[in-house]
Amino acid sequence: MNIKNLIYSILTFFVLLTVACQTTNTTLNRGIWRGALIHETGAEVPFNFELKDSLGKWQMFIMNGQEQFKVDDISRENDSIFIKMPLYDSEIKGIITDNKIEGYWVKHLADKDVKMDFVAQYGVNWRFKDQLEPATQNITGKWATIFTNLEGKDTTLAIGNFKQEGNLVSGSFLTPTGDYRYLDGVLDGDELSLSTFDGGFAFLFTAKVSGETLSEGKFYSGFSSQELFTAKKDENATLPDAYSLTYLKPGFEKVDFAFPDMNKKPVSLKDEEFKNKVVILQLLGSWCPNCMDETAFLSNYIRQNNFDDVKVLGLAYERTADFDKSKANLQKVINRFQVPYPFLITGYTNKKGEPAKSLPMLNAVMAFPTMIVIDKQGKVRNIHTGFNGPGTGKYYEDFVKEFETLISTLRKE
Structure with a gap:
């Protein structure tokens, strides 16, 4: 071996030795992170979150405006992190490297899994840009x-x-x-x-x-x-009346059905426990974010009032007709919101046309959630399509007032 090759071999050895001795920092830091999901077009969908360590258990708080969405099913294995969302049957899987997490967000649908690339950087508290130009407009x-x-x-x-x-x-x-x-x-x-x-x-x-x-x-x-x-x-902008979109077909005054609860026991509005009661039917799915807002609202309403003449029933339309899978997803909802009322598993999915088949007295089921309010005589008094959650401010507050006034009126009848 000539001297040139010898020197080259020695230098190569020391370079490889240096690289081998370097260790990757896989520390998971507490504090603020900036996460981003990568859309198919390449656009970033950014969000901020905070990681906390509570008595040795990791917690994640996803921040959107006034909302902090708590996630506490987080595990680690060497340099890998697994974050399971409490709702929607989805999770983040990533690798921790030098104050970064790189991986993907996977959503488990009824017939397939879909995923988006995910990246996160520790210590970044901005959402879109670090330096912003002064706002030239006001969109309030x-x-x-x-x-x-x-x-x-x-x-x-x-x-x-x-x-x-x-x-x-x-x-x-x-x-x-x-x-x-x-x-x-x-x-x-x-x-x-x-x-x-x-x-x-x-x-x-x-x-x-x-x-x-x-x-x-x-x-x-x-x-x-x-x-x-x-x-x-346009301060006078309006939308179609949410109480006019879904209605009973001519000739009907009542809703009738028999669906199993989570223990497969058939439940019907003809059952004794619903007689002479105001009944609120919630058509929902565990996959539906507006349904989760409505579930939180109804759960709080029942806990705060505990009226013995008001009953709530959730009619679930999942993305699968598999009873056990539907039950597992609904149980996550119950655990998340401590739901004090029963869910019935209709056996129908949310596919177009299926919900209406389950309740043929309705003209259609146009959206989830849909709320049907029934008086003490068993007659439908009100059907509300969709739900405007707390993120809509005054719209949410107005709905709450309308709802509470209606239930109070029906209780007195």
Whole structure:
């Protein structure tokens, strides 16, 4: 071996030795992180979360506006981390390396798994950008909004309802069948960016703001869905009446069914326990974020009031007709919200047409959730399609007042 090759071999040895002696930092740090899910288009759907260590047990708090979504099923194996969401049958799997987590978010659907790339950086408390240009507009207020698909069809009317303080923006979009929950974002100069991730759904909205107009709007949803939107500021913007969309067919006054509870015991409104009671039927699915908001509301209402003449029944339409799988997903909902009322497993899925088959006296089941309020004589008095959760501010507060007034009136009859 000549001297040149010898020197090269020695240098190579020391380089390899140095690399071998280096250790990767797999410490999982407590504190604020910035996470991002990567949409099929390459767009980032960002969110912030905090990791805490409570008596040796890791907890994650996903932050969207005023909401902090708690996740406490977190485990580690060497440099790997597994974060199972308490709802929606989804999880994050990643590798911890030098204050970063890289991996993917997987959502288990009825017939397949789908996933998005996931990255997170420790110690980053901004959501969209570290340095923002001063906001040149203010979008506080109501916005009449039109969503369309990429082909310009399938129009959906909505209302944007926002609050802005400096660069920071919060609020939500409301549609005739529900809302997009807590949205958190910024106005960077004239560029609006809003996002949310709740463990089951990932949304990103971007648009240009000019005076009282939102243009070039793009809505990224989940793994690959994309829509366009435009909006104009309009404090008088309204949506179709949520009490008019679903109704009884002519000739019907009552709802009738027999579905099994979680223990496979058949339950019907003809059962003795529902006679001379105000009954609230909740049509829901464990996969539905607006349903979770409504479940939280109904659970709190029953716990706070504990009326002996008011009953709530949840009619579940899962993404599978498999009883045991449906039961497992619904049990997570019960545990999450400490639900004080029973869920019935209808055996029908949420596929178009199936829910209406289960309750043929209805014109349609247009959205989840749908709430049916029945008086003490067993007659349907009110059907509310969709649910506007606490992220919608005044819309949620108005619904709560309407609901409480109705139940109070029916109890006195």
